[in-house]
Amino acid sequence: MNKVAVAYRVLAYVVGINLIFVIGAWIAQLSTADSSWWNRNSGAIGIVDMVHGYLFMALLVLIAILARRYQWKPSFIIATMLLATIPFVSFWAEHRATAAVHRADAPQLTP
Numbered sequence: 001m002n003k004v005a006v007a008y009r010v011l012a013y014v015v016g017i018n019l020i021f022v023i024g025a026w027i028a029q030l031s032t033a034d035s036s037w038w039n040r041n042s043g044a045i046g047i048v049d050m051v052h053g054y055l056f057m058a059l060l061v062l063i064a065i066l067a068r069r070y071q072w073k074p075s076f077i078i079a080t081m082l083l084a085t086i087p088f089v090s091f092w093a094e095h096r097a098t099a100a101v102h103r104a105d106a107p108q109l110t111p
Contacts, residue, residue: 008062012094018052
């Protein structure tokens with residue numbers, strides 16, 4: 001697997017974990033009292049959320065690079081990008097894209 005695919009895989013996991021934290025923190029802020037840890041530290045959570053946004057943009061760039069390199073269909077590209085926005089499903093989208101890279105890199109046997 002090439003370096004771009006490895007970078008995509010690592011970043012996809014980081015963004016997926018970060019997404020779960022950001023969504024969980026948002027739910028915790030809505031469902032707890034104003035004096036809770038989640039609401040007292042909303043500034044720090046906001047920073048994590050902002051970093052998540054930048055990492056997600058980098059992930060989209062890596063998806064675009066892989067899509068061009070491996071000539072993915074537009075439907076596969078759009079699905080991979082959209083599925084990366086859904087908590088837990090983003091890990092499946094990463095697995096799906098990595099499998100496509102592995103299939104493309106596998107030696108083709110001709111009879």
